[in-house]
Amino acid sequence: MKTKQASKAKAAPSPGKEEEAVAPGGFRKGPWTEQEDMKLAWFVRLFGERRWDFLAKVSGLNRTGKSCRLRWVNYLHPDLKRGRMSPEEERLVVDLHARWGNRWSRIAKAMPGRTDNEIKNYWRTHTRKLHKDTRASAASASTTTSTSMSAASPATTSSSSSSTIDNDNNSHHGHRDQETAASQEQADNQLLYTAGIGMDSHLLWNDAIMDSYAWGAAVPSMIVPPPSSPVWDYCCSDSLWGIGDDEVEYKKMLAVAGAS
DNA sequence: AAGGACTGCAACCGCACATTT
DNA sequence: GAAATGTGCGGTTGCAGTCCT
Numbered sequence: 001m002k003t004k005q006a007s008k009a010k011a012a013p014s015p016g017k018e019e020e021a022v023a024p025g026g027f028r029k030g031p032w033t034e035q036e037d038m039k040l041a042w043f044v045r046l047f048g049e050r051r052w053d054f055l056a057k058v059s060g061l062n063r064t065g066k067s068c069r070l071r072w073v074n075y076l077h078p079d080l081k082r083g084r085m086s087p088e089e090e091r092l093v094v095d096l097h098a099r100w101g102n103r104w105s106r107i108a109k110a111m112p113g114r115t116d117n118e119i120k121n122y123w124r125t126h127t128r129k130l131h132k133d134t135r136a137s138a139a140s141a142s143t144t145t146s147t148s149m150s151a152a153s154p155a156t157t158s159s160s161s162s163s164t165i166d167n168d169n170n171s172h173h174g175h176r177d178q179e180t181a182a183s184q185e186q187a188d189n190q191l192l193y194t195a196g197i198g199m200d201s202h203l204l205w206n207d208a209i210m211d212s213y214a215w216g217a218a219v220p221s222m223i224v225p226p227p228s229s230p231v232w233d234y235c236c237s238d239s240l241w242g243i244g245d246d247e248v249e250y251k252k253m254l255a256v257a258g259a260s
Numbered sequence: 261a262a263g264g265a266c267t268g269c270a271a272c273c274g275c276a277c278a279t280t281t
Numbered sequence: 282g283a284a285a286t287g288t289g290c291g292g293t294t295g296c297a298g299t300c301c302t
Contacts, residue, residue, distance in 0.1 A: 031270075031296090053287065069288075070271065105290060120291075121269055128267090 028062040032071055036061055040068055041076050074117045081113030085122060093119055093126075 032040075043059040049072065052065030061068060074080075085093070089111060096107045104116035104123075111119065 029272075051287080065287075066273095066289095067271075073289095074270070102291065116290075117270075124292095125268065 026062070027064050027067070029067075032075075036063070037071070037076055040071060044072055044076070070117075074115045077115075079113055080115065085114070089114065090122075090126075093122060097123060 039059050039061055040055075043055050047055050047058070049069075052069040054065070056063050056065040056068045059068075063071075092111060093107065096110055100106050102120075104120045107119050108114055108116040
């Protein structure tokens with residue numbers, strides 16, 4: 001159908017219309033700018049994907065750690081695939097959802113390059129479409145009978161969609177039950193490795209980065225993996241890793257961070 | 261051409277669990 | 282062991298782009 005790649009500009013609003021939504025704590029809210037993305041990417045490379053509050057503070061981004069983490073995980077992470085899901089992926093989502101319910105993070109782990117948010121969004125539209133279709137067909141099938149039938153709630157008229165949607169409730173917070181952890185994890189990992197990708201493969205190069213240079217040292221661009229997000233395209237093409245004046249500023253921040 | 265409806269996605273929120281102090 | 286802090290998750294919302302009338 002229609003591709004929304006162009007709409008990604010939402011993440012980086014044009015300078016003129018960039019609004020300053022500020023949360024009670026003084027933190028910025030709303031869409032991220034390209035500048036913020038670059039800053040965040042830089043500091044994540046520096047400090048790794050942890051201590052998000054600290055990272056948010058040190059980076060000078062007027063964002064919560066939570067917000068930074070979300071932005072990184074859902075948009076900036078270099079391992080992310082972008083674009084529409086392939087039919088295979090769509091099938092996999094359906095399969096895994098049938099198996100695990102709304103455990104989006106778990107499903108995401110089985111689908112390298114896709115985030116829980118992405119899958120969740122996909123599923124939502126998927127079920128919404130399904131809902132609509134079944135409602136439409138139910139309505140057309142019952143036009144000769146009563147209109148009250150077609151007015152019934154979709155959850156009660158659609159067996160397939162209701163089952164999936166009911167799953168939403170059944171699985172509420174199910175990830176916290178630690179379930180049959182060991183065997184399940186094993187099965188999950190099997191899935192991952194048959195896909196040829198380890199669960200935390202992205203950590204490997206991240207650790208490599210952290211090992212390969214000390215705090216405040218220049219970032220060796222040769223160890224930066226091929227990025228997939230727009231900001232990485234930008235970073236590698238020119239400015240971020242040869243950041244010039246900004247680099248001085250960042251080093252200053254690092255010095256402050258190191259001192260504190 | 262205009263504007264309302266629809267769609268897809270980024271981002272926020274609240275909660276619970278994990279880890280650190 | 283308790284409190285504080287950090288992290289991760291699922292649910293939800295709001296907005297921009299596209300489609301349709």
